[in-house]
Amino acid sequence: MEKRTDVLLLGTFGSGFCIRIELALKLKGIPYKYDEENLTNKSELLLHHNPVHKKVPALVHNGRAIAESLVILEYIDEQWDHTPKLLPEDPYKRAKLRFWISYFDQKVPMSSIYNIILSKGKEQEEAIEGFCELVWVFEEGVKRDFQAGSLPLTVRP
Numbered sequence: 464m465e466k467r468t469d470v471l472l473l474g475t476f477g478s479g480f481c482i483r484i485e486l487a488l489k490l491k492g493i494p495y496k497y498d499e500e501n502l503t504n505k506s507e508l509l510l511h512h513n514p515v516h517k518k519v520p521a522l523v524h525n526g527r528a529i530a531e532s533l534v535i536l537e538y539i540d541e542q543w544d545h546t547p548k549l550l551p552e553d554p555y556k557r558a559k560l561r562f563w564i565s566y567f568d569q570k571v572p573m574s575s576i577y578n579i580i581l582s583k584g585k586e587q588e589e590a591i592e593g594f595c596e597l598v599w600v601f602e603e604g605v606k607r608d609f610q611a612g613s614l615p616l617t618v619r620p
Contacts, residue, residue: 470495471523473509475502479573480532481520487539490547533564559608563601570597 472488472495474481488495500509500519512528513521521528522535529538540549550557575597578590 469525472497473500473506473512473521473523474498474519475500478519483532484520484522484535484539487536487549490549491539491543491545493539493543533561533568556609563605563608566604567601571601 470488470493472481472484474484474497476499485497498506498508500506502519505517509519509521510517512523513519513530516530518530520532520535521530522538523529524538524542529535536549550560571594575590575594579587579594582590
C-alpha cells in the first residue's frame with residue numbers, strides 16, 4: 464500500500480532553493496512527495512499552485528500552496544513545531560539569520576558560478592576573485608553573528 468502524504472514539493476534538479484526545502488522536510492522528519500518540474504514546459508500543477516511567479520519551489524500542504532523558499536522554510540518551522548528548529552527562537556538572532564540568508568541569495572547567485580565556469584583567462588580570474596570576496600564576507604559575518612552553538616541546527620562531530 465502506498466504511503467499517503469499531505470505534503471507535495473514541486474521542484475527541479477540542481478536548484479539550491481528546492482534543496483533547502485527538501486533538507487528542511489527531511490530534518491523535521493516530514494513525509495512528502497516530490498514532483499520534478501520541467502521549467503521549459505511547466506506543468507498545470509505548478510502554474511495552478513504558483514500562478515504569480517510560476518517557479519519552483521512550491522510546497523502544497525493539505526491542498527494549500529506556499530511559494531518562495533524562505534517563506535516555505537518559515538512555514539515548515541511553524542507548522543511542524545518540533546525539533547530540530549530551523550530558525551532561532553530569539554527574534555534578534557532570527558533577524559540576523561534572515562539577513563545572512565538574504566545576503567547569500569542576492570550576492571552569491573548561481574550566475575556567479577556559471578560566470579566562473581564559462582569564462583576564461585583574466586575574466587575567469589576576476590570572476591573567481593569576486594565570488595571568493597562575496598563568500599568571504601558571508602562566512603565572516605556568519606562567524607561573527609553566530610558563535611559556535613548559537614544556531615538551532617548546530618552540526619556536531
